Amino acid sequence: MAGLIHRAWRNSFPHGIHPPGNKFTNRLPIKRLPFADELIIPLSQHIGAPAEPIVHRGQEVVRGEPIAKASGFVSVPMHSPVTGVIAGIELTPTAKGPKTKSIIVRPHPGAGQKVLYGAPQDYSRLDRNELITAVQDTGIVGLGGAAFPLHVKLATPPGTIIDTVIANGCECEPFLTADHRLMIEHADEIISGIQLVMKLSGAKQAIIGLENNKGDAFHAIKMRLPDKSPISARLLETKYPQGSEKMLITTLTGREVPSGGFPYQVGVIVHNVATLAQLGTLMPLRRGLIERVVTVTGPGVKKPGNYLTPLGTPIRQLLDYVGFSGTANHLILGGPMMGSSVASLDVPVTKAVGGIIVLAEERKIDEHPKNADPCIKCGRCLQACPLKLNPSQLGLLAAKRQYQAMEEEFHLNDCFECGCCSYVCPSSIPLVQYFRIAKAINREQLITA
Amino acid sequence: MKKRLNARVEIRTSPHIHYAPSVSQIMRNVVYALVPISLFGIYQFGLSALALIVVTTASCLATEHLFMRVSDRASSLHDFSAVITGLLLALTLPPGFPLWMAAVAGFIAIALGKVIFGGLGYNILNPALVGRAFVQAAFPVAITTWTPAFIPGRFSEFVPSTLTLPFLKPISPAEWINANAIDGFTGATPLALQKFEQIQTSTIDLLMGMTSGSAGESSALLIMACGLYLAFRKMLDWRIPVGILLSSALFSALFYLINPDLYPPPLFTLLSGGMMLGAIFMATDMVASPLTPLGVWSYAILIGVLTVTIRFFGGLPEGIMYAILLGNAASPLIASLTQPRAYGKERRSLFNRRQKEES
Numbered sequence: 001m002a003g004l005i006h007r008a009w010r011n012s013f014p015h016g017i018h019p020p021g022n023k024f025t026n027r028l029p030i031k032r033l034p035f036a037d038e039l040i041i042p043l044s045q046h047i048g049a050p051a052e053p054i055v056h057r058g059q060e061v062v063r064g065e066p067i068a069k070a071s072g073f074v075s076v077p078m079h080s081p082v083t084g085v086i087a088g089i090e091l092t093p094t095a096k097g098p099k100t101k102s103i104i105v106r107p108h109p110g111a112g113q114k115v116l117y118g119a120p121q122d123y124s125r126l127d128r129n130e131l132i133t134a135v136q137d138t139g140i141v142g143l144g145g146a147a148f149p150l151h152v153k154l155a156t157p158p159g160t161i162i163d164t165v166i167a168n169g170c171e172c173e174p175f176l177t178a179d180h181r182l183m184i185e186h187a188d189e190i191i192s193g194i195q196l197v198m199k200l201s202g203a204k205q206a207i208i209g210l211e212n213n214k215g216d217a218f219h220a221i222k223m224r225l226p227d228k229s230p231i232s233a234r235l236l237e238t239k240y241p242q243g244s245e246k247m248l249i250t251t252l253t254g255r256e257v258p259s260g261g262f263p264y265q266v267g268v269i270v271h272n273v274a275t276l277a278q279l280g281t282l283m284p285l286r287r288g289l290i291e292r293v294v295t296v297t298g299p300g301v302k303k304p305g306n307y308l309t310p311l312g313t314p315i316r317q318l319l320d321y322v323g324f325s326g327t328a329n330h331l332i333l334g335g336p337m338m339g340s341s342v343a344s345l346d347v348p349v350t351k352a353v354g355g356i357i358v359l360a361e362e363r364k365i366d367e368h369p370k371n372a373d374p375c376i377k378c379g380r381c382l383q384a385c386p387l388k389l390n391p392s393q394l395g396l397l398a399a400k401r402q403y404q405a406m407e408e409e410f411h412l413n414d415c416f417e418c419g420c421c422s423y424v425c426p427s428s429i430p431l432v433q434y435f436r437i438a439k440a441i442n443r444e445q446l447i448t449a
Numbered sequence: 450m451k452k453r454l455n456a457r458v459e460i461r462t463s464p465h466i467h468y469a470p471s472v473s474q475i476m477r478n479v480v481y482a483l484v485p486i487s488l489f490g491i492y493q494f495g496l497s498a499l500a501l502i503v504v505t506t507a508s509c510l511a512t513e514h515l516f517m518r519v520s521d522r523a524s525s526l527h528d529f530s531a532v533i534t535g536l537l538l539a540l541t542l543p544p545g546f547p548l549w550m551a552a553v554a555g556f557i558a559i560a561l562g563k564v565i566f567g568g569l570g571y572n573i574l575n576p577a578l579v580g581r582a583f584v585q586a587a588f589p590v591a592i593t594t595w596t597p598a599f600i601p602g603r604f605s606e607f608v609p610s611t612l613t614l615p616f617l618k619p620i621s622p623a624e625w626i627n628a629n630a631i632d633g634f635t636g637a638t639p640l641a642l643q644k645f646e647q648i649q650t651s652t653i654d655l656l657m658g659m660t661s662g663s664a665g666e667s668s669a670l671l672i673m674a675c676g677l678y679l680a681f682r683k684m685l686d687w688r689i690p691v692g693i694l695l696s697s698a699l700f701s702a703l704f705y706l707i708n709p710d711l712y713p714p715p716l717f718t719l720l721s722g723g724m725m726l727g728a729i730f731m732a733t734d735m736v737a738s739p740l741t742p743l744g745v746w747s748y749a750i751l752i753g754v755l756t757v758t759i760r761f762f763g764g765l766p767e768g769i770m771y772a773i774l775l776g777n778a779a780s781p782l783i784a785s786l787t788q789p790r791a792y793g794k795e796r797r798s799l800f801n802r803r804q805k806e807e808s
C-alpha cells in the first residue's frame with residue numbers, strides 16, 4: 001500500500017533517507033588523469049577467482065594488452081592500462097588491508113600511449129555463448145561498486161525470462177558525480193551498452209533510472225533516444241538508497257526481489273550506467289577495461305573533479321595531482337554511506353572505485369567511538385530501513401550477542417548494510433557495525449558447524 | 450530543519466556520515482514543549498502549581514542522580530528525560546497536592562518506573578504514570594481534592610493543602626476556597642461533574658482551560674499546539690495521539706448514540722480530563738510504546754478504547770492513566786505480534802511463524 005503511493009506520487013520506494021547531496025563536482029567535465037610512475041594491478045579486484053598472470057617480469061606490454069587471464073567462469077582478465085614494462089608481480093596493500101598479489105607496470109616515458117591492442121568486431125553476428133565470452137574478455141565487472149563480473153550476471157540460468165533491463169544512473173551516494181557526468185558526456189555508449197544487454201537477455205524494454213537531481217543528464221539521454229525507442233529514461237526521487245538494486249527495481253517496476261534471490265527471478269536485470277558505458281565502448285573495439293571515471297572530491301581537495309583514471313593508479317599519485325597532502329585517515333573510498341576507509345595511500349584505484357572523498361580533518365583511528373546511548377525505541381531506524389527490517393531489535397539482540405536469533409527472527413542476512421539505520425539513530429548506536437560483526441560470526445559458525 | 454553534515458568520522462567503517470538529533474536534543478525539545486503547558490498551569494493555579502512543578506522535577510532529578518551515583522554509572526541527568534518525567538508528573542497532579550507527597554511521587558516515578566528496569570531505554574512503563582499511579586493508591590483523598598482555577602489570591606498565597614507537613618492529614622482547602630472564590634464551587638472537575646452529576650461543562654471552557662483539574666491537563670488547545678510543535682520536528686509520533694483520539698471518539702460516540710442522557714458527547718470525551726495530555730505527551734513515551742507501524746496503531750486504539758471503557762464503566766472518572774499503563778505493559782507483546790513484513794519476504798501470519806521456521 002505505502003509502496004504504491006510512493007511509486008505513483010514520488011517515483012520512489014518507501015523509507016530511506018535524505019542525506020545532503022554535496023554533489024560539488026557535477027558540472028565539471030570528465031578530465032583525463034596523467035599516468036603515474038607505476039601502476040599496480042591487483043589480480044583480485046573482482047568477486048570470484050583471482051586472475052592468473054600471463055606476463056613475466058621485464059616483459060614489454062602495450063596499452064590494452066591482456067596481462068592476466070580469467071581463471072574460471074567467475075573470474076575476469078586484466079589488461080595493461082599503459083604501454084610499458086612489467087616491473088614485477090608482488091604482494092601489495094589493498095583497500096581492505098591484507099596484501100594481495102598484483103602486477104606492477106611501469107610506463108615507458110616516451111610511449112604514445114595509444115591503445116593499440118584490440119580489433120573491431122561486429123558482435124551482432126555472435127551467438128549468445130560467444131557474446132558472453134566476448135564480454136568476459138573485456139574484463140568488465142560491476143563498476144557501481146559491486147565488482148561482480150558482468151558476463152556472469154548476463155549469463156542468467158536457462159529458462160529465465162527477462163522482460164526489462166534497468167540502467168542504474170541513480171548515483172544516490174552523496175558526493176559522487178562520476179555516473180552523472182558519464183550520462184551527460186557518454187550517453188551514446190551507455191545506450192549501445194543497453195542495446196547489447198537487451199539483445200543478450202531478450203528483454204523488450206529498458207529503463208534508465210536517474211535521481212531528479214540530475215535533470216541535465218536526463219535531457220542529455222532523452223536527446224539521444226529516438227522516438228518510440230524501447231529504451232526510456234525516468235527521473236526518480238532523490239533519496240538514498242534509490243540506486244540499490246532492489247530499491248530501484250521496486251521503484252521502476254513495483255516488483256520485489258525475493259529475499260535471498262536475484263533480480264532475474266522477477267524478470268529484470270540491473271546494470272550500472274558506468275558498466276554499460278564501458279560495455280558500449282569496449283565491445284565494438286574488442287578491447288579490455290583499462291580506465292574508469294573516479295570522482296575525487298571533498299573539503300580536503302584543491303582540484304576536485306571527475307577524473308578518467310587509469311586502473312592501477314596509486315591513490316597517492318592521484319591525490320598529489322588534485323592537490324592534497326595528508327594521510328590515509330582523511331580518505332573514504334567510494335561514497336560516504338557505504339564506502340570504505342583505506343589503510344594506506346599506496347592502494348591503487350581498482351575497477352570498483354567510483355569515488356574518493358577527502359575529508360578536511362584527519363580522523364582519529366584509535367579514538368574510541370562516541371559512547372552510544374541506549375536505544376530509546378524512537379523507531380527512526382524502522383522508518384529509515386528500505387528493507388523494512390527492525391534495526392532497533394537487531395541492535396538489541398546484537399548487544400546481547402544473540403546472533404542466531406537475529407537471523408532467524410529478524411532477517412539479519414537480508415540487510416545489505418546501506419547504513420540508513422545508523423545514519424538516523426539519535427543514540428548513535430553503531431547498528432551497521434553490529435550487523436557486520438553478527439553476520440561474520442554467523443558465517444563462521446556455519447562453516448565450523 | 451537545516452541539515453548539517455557531520456563529517457566527524459567516529460568509526461572507520463561505513464556509514465561515514467551521521468545526521469540525527471541526539472537523544473538529549475530530542476528530550477530537550479520535549480521539555481520546551483512542556484514549558485508553555487506548565488506556565489499555563491501556574492497562571493491558572495498560582496503559587497501552588499509552581500511549587501508542585503518545582504518539587505516533582507527536583508525530586509525526579511535527585512532520585513536519578515542518587516541512583517546513578519550508587520550504581521556507579523555516569524550521570525544521566527544531561528539527557529533531560531528525568532526533567533520530562535518530573536514535569537509530566539506535576540501536570541497530572543491536583544494543583545493543591547501536598548508537596549511532600551509530590552516528592553514521594555517523583556521518587557517512586559524514577560525509582561520504580563525507570564531505574565529498576567535499567568534506566569532510560571529499558572523502562573517498560575511511562576515513569577511519570579508509575580509515580581502518579583502510586584500516589585493515587587497511597588493518597589486517595591489528596592489526589593482527588595481539586596481547587597478551582599483563577600482564584601484571585603493565587604499568586605500571593607499557597608493553597609493550604611500544599612504545605613501539609615509529612616504524614617499529617619492534609620488540610621482541606623474547602624474553607625480557603627470558600628473564602629476566596631466564587632460561591633458554590635464544589636471542587637469537582639468537569640469529568641466528575643459529568644460522571645456523577647450529569648452536568649456538562651462547555652466546550653469553550655474546556656478548550657481554553659477555564660476549568661478545575663490537575664495542574665496541566667486543562668487547556669486542550671494549548672496542549673495540542675505544543676504537541677504539534679513536536680510532531681513537526683519529528684520528535685513525537687503523531688500516529689499515537691491521532692489513534693487514541695480517533696478511537697476514543699468513535700468508541701464513545703457509540704455510547705452517546707445509544708443513550709445521550711447518560712453518556713457525554715465524544716467531543717467532551719476528547720477535551721476533558723487528562724485525555725489530551727495523556728494522548729499527546731504520555732502515551733507517546735518512545736521507550737514504552739511499540740515501534741512497529743502496525744503496532745503503533747494497535748497500541749493507540751487499545752488505549753483509546755480502554756480509556757473510554759474505564760471512564761464510562763469503571764469507578765473512577767478518569768481512565769487515561771491506567772489505559773496508558775496497560776498499553777505500555779502490552780507493548781512488548783504488541784511489538785512482537787506486529788513485526789513488519791520485510792522486503793522480499795512472505796507475510797508471516799501470527800500463527801504459522803514457528804512451523805515456517807522449522808520447515
Ligand code: SF4
Binds near residue numbers: 388414435
Ligand atoms: S543497514 Fe541493514 S538494517 Fe540498516 S537500514 Fe540498511 S538494510 Fe536496514
Ligand code: SF4
Binds near residue numbers: 382391425426427740
Ligand atoms: S534509531 Fe536508534 S534509538 Fe531509535 S529505535 Fe532505532 S536503534 Fe533505537
